[in-house]
Amino acid sequence: MNSDAERLAARIADASLAVHDVLTIYLGERLGLYDALAAGGPATADDLAGRTGTHPRYVREWLEHQAAAGILGCEDPAAPAERRRFLLPPAAAEVLTERESLLWSAARPRSLVALAQKLPALLEAFRTGEGIPDGTDDARTAQADLGRAAFLRLLATEWLPRIADVDGRLRSEPPARVLDVGCGAGWASIALARGYPLVRVDGLDFDPLSVGTARANADAHGVGARVAFHAADAASPDLPGGYDLVVAFESLHDMPRPVEALAAMRRLVAPAGTVLVVEEKVGEAFTLPASPNDRLNYGWSVLTCLPSAMCGPGAAGTGTLLRRETLLRYAREAGFSSIEDAGVPHDAWTFWRVTS
Ligand SMILES: C[S@@+](CC[C@H](N)C(=O)[O-])C[C@H]1O[C@@H](n2cnc3c(N)ncnc32)[C@H](O)[C@@H]1O
Known part of the structure; x- marks a missing residue:
């Protein structure tokens, strides 16, 4: 990357990716998706939709995005989509679901x-x-x-x-x-x-x-x-x-x-x-x-x-x-x-x- 213009364009691309994290974390927080993973353990899209009163197709896309973004884990990425189970790693559980922790950060995306x-x-x-x-x-x-x-x-x-x-x-x-x-x-x-x-x-x-x-x-x-x-x-x-x-x-x-x-x-x-x-x-x-x-x-x-x-x-x-x-x-x-x-x-x- 040579020019200032290239660097600025790359910076905006990185920032856009970060905004996707912010907006999808907002969905997860407001819909109770992280809380449901923390409380009920790993889940398929159908499981999590059932726990949260949400639609499985939307939840599947959100789960796959969150795993692609490195926020959630996936036990079996090679499994058929409907059988893939996603999990909330302990660090993500603290940052996204434990309100008493000084690292709890779910309000930040909401503020944005x-x-x-x-x-x-x-x-x-x-x-x-x-x-x-x-x-x-x-x-x-x-x-x-x-x-x-x-x-x-x-x-x-x-x-x-x-x-x-x-x-x-x-x-x-x-x-x-x-x-x-x-x-x-x-x-x-x-x-x-x-x-x-x-x-x-x-x-x-x-x-x-x-x-x-x-x-x-x-x-x-x-x-x-x-x-x-x-x-x-x-x-x-x-x-x-x-x-x-x-x-x-x-x-x-x-x-x-x-x-x-x-x-x-x-x-x-x-x-x-x-x-x-x-x-x-x-x-x-x-x-x-x-x-x-x-x-x-x-x-x-x-x-x-x-x-x-x-x-x-x-x-x-x-x-x-x-x-x-x-x-x-x-x-x-x-x-x-x-x-x-x-x-x-x-x-x-x-x-x-x-x-x-
Ligand atoms: C950034 S918030 C801080 C709230 C709280 N002190 C905190 O730290 O979480 C600013 C607060 O000031 C209040 N505020 C702004 N102008 C005000 C005014 N003229 N009289 C009383 N409260 C006011 C807002 O309603 C808001 O709750």
Whole structure:
């Protein structure tokens, strides 16, 4: 391969192949095909269709594709098509069916399909400059599922313990009060309540469907009595204030009015309390070649986060890459004086402490 044009053409061909993996994994996840293989063991197309209420001819093609792609195994490739038995190898079982594993990745293809579902609206938005509110079921559930295992397993054991004063306050009497801004399906709030048995948490999100899901999730995890969820705009929440910790996980950059949201956080935090804004770990400035994180986040930004942050009059249009300088400007406009990296080791996020 000699020319740049050949290399780019080959790259697009490779990416297209990878998209086939993404889209067929989406089918397998949504139709319960991987779960049925994990639960019931190796299967022919007829077996798997019977277990999942699907059509055997479609399932056969999917099974053969998944084996060709090296995701599933096949016990007897030379057997007649209807007798070939396919299996889910242990690594694929972990990555595609074990929701508690940090390697569980089935929500990732779902999140990409949700982006594709938005493309017709995005074509229009590029022409009009209007925003696109988040909204499909796939977008909502994928966002929630992407962070779920890490919040439940790491938030109170690895991440917040690195911020000693915050961790200490959450463990001490009188019970600390925490506000989770842009809480989505509530997994951070639930992880806080589970990991810190004294605390009381309020989660707020302006999406009522997410708030309903968050309440159900909190009840299912046995913390419903200490966690309350509110459907409200972060820019104008009607909450009493005095919180020991106000935290916003990956939500500020999505908000059309981030300065108003930060000003509300400043009003709501107690004088000795802490505001943490957790955002994507991105470079200080636009540079080329871009880091892998910047490249990834530009993709999210074009396809979903910027359209969210373009909704409504005067929208800030932040985009996923909320760089230090922009966050500092927003914080100062909201009445804070500075921001500092709180030093939590994380591949993808920076935990910013926002101070007055
Ligand atoms: C990327 S999601 C993050 C959700 C959750 N914090 C997590 O980490 O899984 C951003 C969330 O911010 C919420 N959000 C966006 N703008 C908001 C606003 N103005 N007020 C309240 N919530 C908002 C969205 O509904 C969405 O649930």
